[in-house]
Amino acid sequence: MKEKTYIEDIDESIYDFRFEEDEEDILGRGIGADLIDEISKEKNDPEWMRAFRQKSLKIFHNTKMPQWGPSIEGLDMDRIVTYIRPKAKMRNKWEDVPEEVKQTFERLGIPQAERESLSGVGAQYDSEIVYHNLRSEVEKLGVVYTDLETAMKDERFSKMIESHFMKLIPPTDHKFAALHGAVWSGGSFVYVPEGVKVEVPLQSYFRLNAESAGQFEHTLIIIEKNSYLHFIEGCSAPKYYAASLHAGCVELYIGEGATLRYSTIENWSKNMYNLNSKRALVEKGGKVEWISGSFGSHVSYLYPTSVLNGEGSTSEFTGITFSGEGQDLDTGAKVIHNAPNTSSYMNTRSISKSGGRNTFRSEVIVKPQAKGSKSSVSCASLMLDSISNSDTIPVMDIRTKDADIGHEAKIGRISDDAVFYLMTRGLSEEEAKALIVSGFCENVSKELPVEYAVEMNNLIRMEMVGSIG
Amino acid sequence: MNTSENAKINILPVPTWNHLRVNEAVYEGVRTVEEIFEGLEKVEISPTDETPVVYDFKADGSVKGVDFDLKINTDSTIILRFTADDNLYGERDVTVRIGSNIKEGRKLHLVIVNLTKNARFYAASDAVCEKESALTMTTVSLGSSKAYLEGKVKLQGESSNFDTYTAYILEKGQFLDMNYVADHTGKNTEANIVSAGVLNEKTQKVSRQTVNFIAGCAGSKGAENEEVLLLDDDVINKSAPLILCTEEDVEGEHGASIGQPDEDVIFYLKSRGLAIEKIYEMLSIAKVEAALSRIDHQETKKLVRDFLEIKEEEE
Incomplete structure (x- = not known):
């Protein structure tokens, strides 16, 4: 008889601590026009953003739930707290951050990482960014790293943000993109000027502390011609019995010849519905590199998308998903080859155990104008027992003869x-x-x-x- | 009739993003799947020995199609050939349903040859394989303005086997939609799903391949493979190769190669004095010849080669 190694679920205990939030900090539950207006008022939104939120809300109400992925029936949208007032204003000095928030991030090792290996750090606690800092030598190069709300009100960036915000992921994209457009809060804005190479990574860390809450941060990164950036995001939350929701949005604009590496280590608690959207627009000769580690969440829908819009642009996606008991993680990537001589590469691994469910889902679209394009997809899945699931659902849509498309998938056990x-x-x-x-x-x-x-x-x-x- | 009122066939076992339009094929002008199969001529085939059984169906408009009931109690080869009258113009429906239960230890080689020219052709095969039985399917689809091919197999008997190869050459606006599904429930079952073909001017092809390992099918193996040559710029190729798994002790794999012929092959053939058009023609025919090599029936091979106007060679 075969013996089996029992591989435990990932230990969440280091992330599973919390501080009580004050009920008066909660702006409201559910999603209604009045609440959206209150969020706008609270955040002192410019008029275009107030109108954008209301428009998104209408789209949200008129859009059906997705019919093709894991069940999200356990998500009660009427109970989700969409906005929690910040305990303090955003700080640039660590010592000014409120004590319990500071304790949270210290236990997660964020300040230590900032000291040892990062150019800058942003930390979001529930709905708002509480800390942002950028090394002065990086700032001197013209790099901007701040929270999106601050940047939106800065006349140097307000027009830039208005012309880029949710243009890559419009609220019409899907129901939770519309929800994000209506209730988004927090997140980061990064701008890297032409030719600047940020050698040491920037990091944002998102912590959802409150129960039955939603986090809807928006990350907008614009890097100009021939620049380089490595951006890392991390996420965690304590475990509650009630469902929580993460519907963030990441939009990356990558200029000619520029390279952006976007790394994510996601370890949300296992009551989290992680319905996040990420998309990159890559110009001529540019490159996006997605590194994705998905470990947490009860349900995930996560497919970073690369739109290869400029000739010779490139996308690489490297991902790993670990799904244990009670988890249904639907992850993968999408690539749209929209210009000649573009190339894409996907390499993923998934591990299923203890009844966990993994789905690798991908799409590669090669448009007629994308002549000379190449794509290679490789996914491997490991099943550690027979009570788990592992599905592979790739689709290729090729519309030019002058393309070279390869795909391979493997599933098996040790x-x-x-x-x-x-x-x-x-x-x-x-x-x-x-x-x-x-x-x-x-x-x-x-x-x-x-x-x-x-x-x-x-x-x-x-x-x-x-x-x- | 709006699209939602049309029958949906070739349904992907697990849906994906709707905008890709691969979750199902829409069979226009008919509301339900049952309606598609109404009015078919019922034919039972029960081979008594290994001599190939050949059934010819000519689309002349008198009968819509055939509902085959295959009783497989002995090793057998059944060849179903669908042709159309040269003088038949306008789109006609040719509908085929094939049900088969392959008894313990028996082998069936099911050959489907579609040369129906203007027809809208739909062939749906549903098979159950008992212990140590085997279904080999070879499909050659060259005709039809629209062709829908479906092959579903339940590998429920231990050590049962499914091996399918589909070859096609699409030209001048032809459309082909395929859906092959192997459900592994028995232990040590094996499936091999292959399709190979060529897309020429204004043609469109959708290929769905699914290997489904269901808990309890320990020791099973499943492989999917697809080779598609794209020879014109106005073609559309969609591929959805799925591997679904709820069993630990299995091996599943998929490989696909889509695009232009290998540069080294082209270079070699050019160096032997062949023009590029001739090279493309040879590579296209090679896909069909690979299917014909599986069929041990000269008359059927000749029928296909004549359709393609290939000069018969000594074998």
Whole structure:
């Protein structure tokens, strides 16, 4: 009889702490026109944004729930808190951040990471950014990294934001994009001028503390011609019994010859509905690199999209999804080849265990004008038991003869031969299997800065060397 | 009739984004799937030995199609050939339903040849494989203004096997929509789903391939493969290769290659003095010849080659 290594779920305990929020901080539950107006008033929105929120709300009410992915029946939109007043104004000095918020981020290791490996950090607590800082030497290069609301009111950027905000992901895109357009709050604005290469990454960390709450941050990044940026986002929340919602939005504009690497380590608690939207528009010779690690959430719909709009532009997507008990994670990527000689590459891994459900979903569209384009998709899934699920649902839509499209997918379990070989080299069975799973995830971890790769590997390995049985 | 009132066929076992329009095919002018199969001539085929059984259907407008009931109690080959009268103009429906239950230890090679020219052709095959039985399907689809091919198999018997190869060459605005699904429920079952073809001017093809490993099918293997040559710029190729899995002890894989012929192959053939048009023609015919190599029936091979105006060679 075959023995099995029992691989535990990812240990969420380090993220599972919370502080009480004050009821008076909650602006309201559900989604109504009055509440949207109140959010606008609270945030002192410019008129165009107030109108945009109301328009998005109408689209939200007129758009059907998605009919094709994991069930989101457990999400009671009438109970979700859409906006929580901030406990303090946004600070640029860590010591000015309120004590309990500071404690939260210190326990998550954010200030330490800022000191050791980042150019700048933004931290969002519930609905608002509470801390933003950028190293002075990076600021001197003309790089802007601040919260979106501040930038929107800054005359240097207000027009830029108005002309880019939700133009890549319009509220008509899907129901939760419309919801985001109506209730968005917080998030970051990054601007990198032409030719500037930000050698050390920037990071935003999103923490949802309140129960039954929604987080709707908007990240807008514009990098000009021949510039470079690595942006990292991290997310976590304590676990509650009531469902929470994350419907953020990330829009990336990548100029000619520029490269943007966008890395995400997502570890929301397992009561979270993570319905996030991410999209990049890449100009001539530009490149977007998505690195995505999905570990948390009860349900995820997450498909970073690359629109390759300029000749010779490139997209790379490297992702890993780990789905355990009670999780239904529907993840993947989309690429639209919209110009000649564009290329895209997807490389994903997924692991399912303890009844967890993974779906890899992708689309590659090659438009008639995208002659000379190339695309390669490779996805591998590992099943660790027979009570879990793993589905692969890729689609390719090719509309020119002058394209080179390759796709490969594999699904299976840990190879007995590989385990046997490692055991002959002196490893125990559980160590051998743990090593194989770690190796399986290497495609993502090797793409991250070393500190984050270590964190990700810890997430995976923390409980992996378990009992055999 | 609005689109939502049309029958939906070739349904993807798990839906994906609606805007891709691969979740199903719309069969226009008919409201329900049952209606599509109304009025078919019922034919039972029960082979008694291994001699191939050939059934010819000529679309002359008198009968809409055939509802086949295949009783497979012995190893057998059944060849279903669909042709149309050269003088038949205008779109006609040719509808085929094939139900088969392949008994324990038996093998069926089911061959479908579609040369129906202007017809709207729909062939739906539904098979159940018992223990250690095997269904081999070979489909050659060259005719039809619109063709819908569906092959569903339940591999419920231990060590049962499904092997399908579909070849097509689409020209001048032809449309082909395929849906192949292998449900693995028995232990140690195997499926191999392959399609290979060529898209020429203004043609469109949708291919759905699904290997579905259902809990309990330990030791099973499933593979999907697709090769598509795109020879014109106004073609549309859609591919949806799915692997669904609720069983740990399985191996599933998919591979696809879509686009122009391999540059090295082109270079080699050019260096042998062949013009590019001739090379494309050879590579197109090779897809069909790969299907014909699976069919042990000279008359059927000749029928296909004549349709393609290929000179018969000594075998």
